[in-house]
């Protein structure tokens with residue numbers, strides 16, 4: 179009898195990571211355990227086209243991401259969105275990864291519910307599920323009933339209770355303990371001279387101190 183071999187699953191956590199914080203790491207950990215995933219790849223964006231204002235230089239956001247990921251088993255950093263010119267479109271990233279990694283393994287795009295709610299505004303969002311699954315977790319008070327009707331249709335047609343054994347195409351939800359933090363709140367706290375040590379990984383806070391990030395806006399842009 180042939181014993182089925184589990185399909186390898188790679189979770190993809192994209193973000194501006196300006197800066198990367200404990201909410202991002204909790205999301206990665208929860209997804210890795212709940213879905214489960216063989217690997218979580220962190221992808222700092224090149225140009226987050228929907229965010230207002232200039233982000234901190236990609237070199238700093240990448241360095242902080244590498245420090246936060248450290249040598250955590252199964253966690254890696256992928257620079258392709260920073261290396262690519264122009265606006266960062268997730269559909270391009272998924273297509274590239276699918277070409278590079280082949281048709282068989284499962285790609286799982288990890289999102290907080292704020293971004294799932296926003297999904298129909300993404301570039302060519304309908305194509306995302308051709309290349310990957312989407313796994314979302316609750317962030318803040320958004321309820322499915324308040325989602326964009328286009329996203330509701332997507333969830334109604336592709337929603338599953340658990341990740342199926344397929345390379346792409348499903349939307350699933352996973353639970354994580356709420357971590358009420360955002361990079362915006364952290365940037366504001368740092369600019370006021372606070373040191374929110376419980377909300378940032380220690381090596382990231384050290385990096386911010388050494389490079390005087392978020393203090394006067396000098397490193398942004």
Ligand SMILES: Nc1ncnc2c1ncn2[C@@H]1O[C@H](COP(=O)(O)OP(=O)(O)OP(=O)(O)O)[C@@H](O)[C@H]1O
Nearest residue numbers: 192193194195201289290293317357359360361362
């Ligand atoms: N505290 C959190 N809990 C769950 N998911 C989160 C949390 N913070 C960020 N995420 C998710 O991580 C991904 C990347 O988020 P991003 O880098 O934009 O951080 P952010 O804190 O939302 O930043 P900003 O405040 O600048 O908008 C998104 O899918 C987002 O939903």
Ligand SMILES: O=C(O)c1ccc[n+]([C@@H]2O[C@H](COP(=O)([O-])O)[C@@H](O)[C@H]2O)c1
Nearest residue numbers: 192193194223226266267268269300301
């Ligand atoms: O592809 C798009 O059009 C698109 C629009 C908004 C956000 N995203 C992706 O969603 C992830 C989280 O984005 P953000 O802006 O919350 O940091 C990150 O990987 C972005 O590239 C992607």
